Amino acid sequence: EAQLQATASGVSQQAREAFYNYARARAATAVAESTVQTIEAQERVVQAAVDAGVTPRIDLMRLRAQLAAGRVAVERARGGMATAAEALRALMHEDGSSEILVAEDLLAAMPEVEGSREELIQRAYSERPESRAVAHLLRARDRQIEAAEGSRYPHLVLDAQLSFDNPNQRLFPAQQRFVENYTLSVILTWSPNDLFAGEERALAAR
Secondary structure: OHHHHHHHHHHHHHHHHHHHHHHHHHHHHHHHHHHHHHHHHHHHHHHHHHHOOOOOHHHHHHHHHHHHHHHHHHHHHHHHHHHHHHHHHHHHOOOOOOOOOOOOOOOOOOOOOOOOHHHHHHHHHHHOHHHHHHHHHHHHHHHHHHHHHHOOOOEEEEEEEEEEEOOOOOOOOOOOOOEEEEEEEEEEEOOHHHHHHHHHHHHHHO
16 A cells, blocks of 8 residues: 555656646746747848948858758647646546646645654654555565574464364264354464475565
């Protein structure tokens, strides 16, 4: 269960990272588009100045080169935004028809984390599902070591049985009636092989 919680937490973290990657790509696209609009406005002004003979044509050519580079940047930014959106939709199991909006205030101040670094580390060790999964695993390994070490010693088995049979195999001759049988046995077993085999299992468990 702890490993399942850790996996779910990891998927949730991936989804949050994918969302912020999408928000970053969307912001980059907006900046690139705004840059192109600014260069286009400058191009119109410089074009008018060139037509009036006030500005050399080289300035217009330079602006047009910047404009072409800006449009390339816009297409790249849009491609990055589309890729980030698809990655986010895949994690959320959404189809491609839904639009992803950014409703969170990304400029808001981050909440302050209370506690020192050492306190936060200890809190993570005690509360994170990954740490709890490791703790459970360590306890299970300790039990395996104890079981392997215990298998080296004599085994005491207590067995009790109650049967109510018709016909009863213990009656001779057989009779068509229900008869109760009780058995109680105590078995103590040990073999030198148990000592060596148990030691090997304990060594492997350690």
